[in-house]
Structures are given as structure tokens and as C-alpha cells.
Amino acid sequence: MKLANRINSSSVFLVSGGARGVTSECVIRLAQQYQCKFILLGRSPIIEFEPDYVQNYFDESGLKKSIMEYQLSQAQKPTPISVQKIFNQISASREIKNTLSRVQQAGGSAEYFNIDITDYVSLYAKVTHFSAITGIIHGAGNLADKLIEKKTEQDFEIVYAAKVQGLENLLSCVNISQLQHLILFSSTSGFYGNVGQTDYAMANEILNKSAHLIQQKYPNCHVVAINWGPWENGMVTPELKKAFTERNIGIIPIEIGTQMLVKELNSGNQVTPQVLIASPITPPATKLNSELKTYHIHRQLILEENPFLQDHVIAGKPVLPTTCAVSWIINTCENLYPGYRLFNCTNFKVLKGIIFDENFVEEYILEIQERVKNNNSQEIEVFAKISSGKSHKIRYHFSGDFKLLREIPPAPFNGFPETQENTIPYWEDNNFYQSWVGMLFHGPSFQGIKNFITFSREKFTAKCFWQKIEAKQQGQFPVQWFNPYALDISTHPLGIWLQHFYQESVLPASLEKYEQFATIPYNEEFYISGEIKSKTDFNLVADFVIFNSQGKVSARLFGVTFIRWFMTYANKSQSEAS
Structure with missing residues (x-):
């Protein structure tokens, strides 16, 4: 407006x-x-005529001393309460008069009413x-x-x-x-x-x-x-x-x-x-009980309450992004332990994705098992898994180990690779999400690749920009310390790399380790560097680093395993890339 x-x-x-x-x-x-x-x-009332005994005193100690001496001269017994009461009245009146004077000096006008x-x-x-x-x-x-x-x-x-x-x-x-x-x-x-x-x-x-x-x-x-x-x-x-x-x-x-x-x-x-x-507020640290507990937290997933899912559709069906499952666990843990934030996640596995199809069930269970709670080192370690049940059959969807800390270590810096424009394939418009519809099926909520600054068979670095989506669009998966939407973008450059060199598509299956030092930037440019660690006909392993325009690392992913996705897509750029 x-x-x-x-x-x-x-x-x-x-x-x-x-x-x-x-x-x-x-x-x-x-x-x-x-x-x-x-x-x-x-x-507070304005005192038009101050008593003589306070007129020449303006600092707190001098004014209070004068009030005490006056009370003694009147055969009264000064007390902290009685002295403070008179002091407050005099100070308040003076402050009001000063405000009226300063407004007038500034060119305005003011009237005061008690x-x-x-x-x-x-x-x-x-x-x-x-x-x-x-x-x-x-x-x-x-x-x-x-x-x-x-x-x-x-x-x-x-x-x-x-x-x-x-x-x-x-x-x-x-x-x-x-x-x-x-x-x-x-x-x-x-x-x-x-x-x-x-x-x-x-x-x-x-x-x-x-x-x-x-x-x-x-x-x-x-x-x-x-x-x-x-x-x-x-x-x-x-x-x-x-x-x-x-x-x-x-x-x-x-x-x-x-x-x-x-x-x-x-x-x-x-x-x-x-x-x-204001600056962001960090809740006071929760005093940790030495007893190790297990929590079972039930949650309903409702397609209509999560509009972003319409931007993550595979084979015609909305699919919960793996990063949102990670966010589900992290946000729950951070609510359980106020003052603590996720530092790393290890051994994360996609056991069976959540697809909004005919087999979808609304209710899911997040189980959180405490493994370590240490007040001295101020760290918490838990094992978490998400499951659901249909016809008395339990399905496990995601699992992993998570560590939360009271204080996150300082973010390391990542060196900027030298731009290698002559080695970067020519793409006419760099509109990757329309030109590469095989791997990059993502709608606006998950789009972020702008261009590449390096591109080879071993490594790549892409410039990205994620426009923060509205809270209503985020639904049950709000952006907090962990940003599932921006993190999802970290694997998108790999999709371009695979299509260009091998005409293949993959989906994430597991993760050895994820570390987070700062929130991933949004509404501003950031960078994603990827390094291919191994590749076979059936899977691929890569590391990723996400850093801002000053080189400060937001997050790192190690040992991300992808499995080949055996589907054929119409891709107008595929023939050009080959």
C-alpha cells in the first residue's frame, strides 16, 4: 500500500x-x-516551583544527599523509600520540562497534561x-x-x-x-x-x-x-x-x-x-537434565496447508523435500531445547520418501532419542527418525543423528575460485529451471541458480539468489535457523552438471555430515561450490559448500550420496549439452 x-x-x-x-x-x-x-x-506531575533545598542539585548523588539533609533538618528519619520517592518526583518533573523546552527549540510545539x-x-x-x-x-x-x-x-x-x-x-x-x-x-x-x-x-x-x-x-x-x-x-x-x-x-x-x-x-x-x-534474541540456555529421554511427537501433514509442495512435484505427485524432513527434526529439537541450535547432522538417510499419492497417510511420528546431554560442554546429541503406520505396518521415512550446541563455532571462510568463463558451457538465457526440466523440476519456492562461475568435470561453483517466500507459502515448515528451501538449492547445480556431462538425473539418498555455521543468505546473492568425490553407473557422491559474497561459510555438506533416477524427460537443452 x-x-x-x-x-x-x-x-x-x-x-x-x-x-x-x-x-x-x-x-x-x-x-x-x-x-x-x-x-x-x-x-508524573510538573512541579512548577521546586523546593529551595533541591534547586542547585542536578546529579543523582547530590540531589539525594540534599533530600536526606532536608529530612533530617525537619526531624524526619530518611529512608531509602522516602528519599527515592522525592527524587523520582523531582527528576520526572525536570525531564518533562526539558522535553517541552527541546521540542520548542526544535521548531515544534508541545503541551503536557498530567x-x-x-x-x-x-x-x-x-x-x-x-x-x-x-x-x-x-x-x-x-x-x-x-x-x-x-x-x-x-x-x-x-x-x-x-x-x-x-x-x-x-x-x-x-x-x-x-x-x-x-x-x-x-x-x-x-x-x-x-x-x-x-x-x-x-x-x-x-x-x-x-x-x-x-x-x-x-x-x-x-x-x-x-x-x-x-x-x-x-x-x-x-x-x-x-x-x-x-x-x-x-x-x-x-x-x-x-x-x-x-x-x-x-x-x-x-x-x-x-x-x-532489534537484534535476534537467543533464548536463555535450558538447564539439561541428566536423564536421557525419548520423545514421540505426532504430526499431521496436510497438503493444502503447505503451498510450497506444489513447487516440488515429481511424476505428477507432490513430494516432501528431504531438506524439509531435516527441517522438521531440527525445528522440533530447537523447540525442545531452548537456547540450543543445530550444529551438525550425521548419517542422515532417506529410507522412504513422503509422497502425496494414494498411499499417503496424514499422521507421522517423529521419534527423538537423547544420546548425550552435557551442561559443561553445552551440547546435546540425539538420534531421530520419522515414521508412519498404515494397516498396522510401520514405514520408516528418514533417520539421522543430530548435534545441537549452545554456541555455534565461528564460520570458516571459503576461497573464491577464479572465474573460468572459457570453460563454462554456453547457455543462451541461463534460465535453468525452464531449460533443464529433467533434474530441475522445482517451482519458484525452490529456484535459485543464477549462473556458473566455474564448471569442470570435477568441480563447479554457482552464483545463487533465493527470494524468501511468504510465511503462508512455507506452511508447516517455516524458515528458522535452518532454511530447507535455500538448502535444497545446493544440489541444483549438480543437476545441471549431470545433465551436461552424462544426461542423467539423480535423487538424494544419504548424507555423511552436514554442518551449519550461519543462516543461508536469502534476498541476497550467495554461492554454492560442489566437488564430485565418486561416480558409478548407479550412484554419485559429492561435497558442497554454501558461502556468502564475503566468502563466509553458511553450511557444508560432506558425502552426499545420490542414486540414479531412471526416468526419461523432455529436455530441450539436453541435445545441446551433449
Whole structure:
């Protein structure tokens, strides 16, 4: 959806939580950019005339010392709670005044009202005086971080109401159909979840879903829920900051965060009503129980819920790609062991593929047998197999050994081979998926070969590009750490190689070892190098390396065995290749 950029000096934003913290910094940046007007709402009162005993103190230690001395002079007994309470009141008032001053200096204008947005009556009485509100920025929020068994109803209400009831009240006080912008400050806690923040995560996820619904109902309004990661001076306590550091979560600098907000509002493109601005979150490591367990996980496969299968059809029947079976196992293991990721897979075998034909059964069983669980080395090893049963007969489809680690080793680098254009066969249009329909039967979900930069009887390197498909297209096999669609492309250059030199086609049968160091690139170029290790009339063994444009290895496959596929295809390029 394309929206005109309508923010200008006449724009009026109603901003909750807008006079302090992160939201105030965003308001100031918008004032600098557009010189617009802001109606700022917050729970902290402005102290017009500060007591004499605090007027000359501005740092925390000096201010608190002055408060303590004053209480002693009044024959009061200072306590940490009483001192902190006065300190918070003075600091909040000063911050609000500073925000109003900075907005004015930036060329905008702002009014502040001491209102709790969960109090609808007071909010409505004040906001209805402003008839020209063109946008809402909902930045208010509270924290009450505790493990769920320790949370009280009051904890939940304080956190939940500010986000959810606050949004409902704000929207009830304006004419939504006249709004040009609705910006909801959500959090990565709603997207990823976070320990101790069940209420905060729930409230923010409601903001996310609300953005989708409101955008559908009011398509002319720029609606977006921004799932912010932690900010430099946001609601990040020292304890939280330490936890973020341990999980490699980056803190958003004020300058960068406010700039990204302006960019979002200035883009004029409503591609999605939910935006994630944060570094990827690594879940805290699961403490491993020494007891080795076996899991049996049942799953139904439904053709209609997996549209990508229509792009993987062999002999007229949709076939589950081997890489999707691997993804099935990996994603399940990573859900079983939060904080751990697949590092390698060994001895993987295709026992009987899953074909959506007359013999297809809907229910399958993934059996995961724990072999090693080590808290010291932070590694987990399991044996996994996928089976199904029909008429009391068990069929085994896939099996292999999988190792998961808490920390993946650094990615090695792969040297770029020198381009050998004079040795590469000439293909007129390089549209391999139309010209080579024998081995390359793949539809758009799995297409990626662009061209070759080396090509010989022993080795080849191909440049690739995989366009990420929508979540709905991925169905029951979503892209996570492991990408089954991009990995499937790794064998496609081999198909071209085989057709060119031998006019043969093959299918994967087994794999000695797979290693993954990083996610396979998508929506950008990457490279696949293959080396033929052996070939007979019936099978072929090859190694593959997948690396990005800087040479950083994403994944390596060793000892991939393919078996010959005895079928005849119409291939217009086959005669040319021979």
C-alpha cells in the first residue's frame, strides 16, 4: 500500500508516555524533522516551583544527599523509600520540562497534561478539546518483571492496562477515520517472549494484533506496531542490561532508534503493520537434565496447508523435500531445547520418501532419542527418525543423528575460485529451471541458480539468489535457523552438471555430515561450490559448500550420496549439452 507523506507543521500528535524516556526522544526527533505539534500525556506531575533545598542539585548523588539533609533538618528519619520517592518526583518533573523546552527549540510545539491514560473520563475530558489530532503515538508502558508464579493480579493489571486499556481509551477519544498515523510502541517481548515478562509480552502482542486489525479497517491510515528491542535509556534496569548482554542482544542507541522511527513514518509505504527493530534474541540456555529421554511427537501433514509442495512435484505427485524432513527434526529439537541450535547432522538417510499419492497417510511420528546431554560442554546429541503406520505396518521415512550446541563455532571462510568463463558451457538465457526440466523440476519456492562461475568435470561453483517466500507459502515448515528451501538449492547445480556431462538425473539418498555455521543468505546473492568425490553407473557422491559474497561459510555438506533416477524427460537443452 502506498500512502502519501502527510506529516508537516500542521500535524498534531497525541502522545502517551511522551514527555519522558524513549518516547520523548522520538517526539523531539519528529519536532526537528517536521516542526509539528504534540499533546503529551503522562502520569508524573510538573512541579512548577521546586523546593529551595533541591534547586542547585542536578546529579543523582547530590540531589539525594540534599533530600536526606532536608529530612533530617525537619526531624524526619530518611529512608531509602522516602528519599527515592522525592527524587523520582523531582527528576520526572525536570525531564518533562526539558522535553517541552527541546521540542520548542526544535521548531515544534508541545503541551503536557498530567493524565493517567487508563482513566477514560479524565482523558476524554481533556482530549476532546483538541479537534485537529492527526496522529497517535502510544508509547506508555509499565514493567513488573517477576516469574509468573510470583506475579499478583495487581502486577498484571499495572502492566496490561497501560498498553491495552490505554490504546482503547486513546482511540475512543478521537475520530479514528480522520487519523493519518497510528504508531504503537510494542516490544520484542511480544514477538519473542521473555523471562519474567508474561504480562508485558501479552500486552505488546495485543498491540501487534491490534495494528493488523486497525490497518485492515482503516487502510488510509499509516498503522504500525514497532516491536522495539531495548533502548539505551529506556526501561532497562542494570539487571536487564546484564541479561541482554549474556544473550547477545544489542541495545538501541537513541540516535539510531529515533532516526529509524522517522524513516518508518517518512517512507510512505505501508508494507506491513508490524515492524521488528532489534537484534535476534537467543533464548536463555535450558538447564539439561541428566536423564536421557525419548520423545514421540505426532504430526499431521496436510497438503493444502503447505503451498510450497506444489513447487516440488515429481511424476505428477507432490513430494516432501528431504531438506524439509531435516527441517522438521531440527525445528522440533530447537523447540525442545531452548537456547540450543543445530550444529551438525550425521548419517542422515532417506529410507522412504513422503509422497502425496494414494498411499499417503496424514499422521507421522517423529521419534527423538537423547544420546548425550552435557551442561559443561553445552551440547546435546540425539538420534531421530520419522515414521508412519498404515494397516498396522510401520514405514520408516528418514533417520539421522543430530548435534545441537549452545554456541555455534565461528564460520570458516571459503576461497573464491577464479572465474573460468572459457570453460563454462554456453547457455543462451541461463534460465535453468525452464531449460533443464529433467533434474530441475522445482517451482519458484525452490529456484535459485543464477549462473556458473566455474564448471569442470570435477568441480563447479554457482552464483545463487533465493527470494524468501511468504510465511503462508512455507506452511508447516517455516524458515528458522535452518532454511530447507535455500538448502535444497545446493544440489541444483549438480543437476545441471549431470545433465551436461552424462544426461542423467539423480535423487538424494544419504548424507555423511552436514554442518551449519550461519543462516543461508536469502534476498541476497550467495554461492554454492560442489566437488564430485565418486561416480558409478548407479550412484554419485559429492561435497558442497554454501558461502556468502564475503566468502563466509553458511553450511557444508560432506558425502552426499545420490542414486540414479531412471526416468526419461523432455529436455530441450539436453541435445545441446551433449
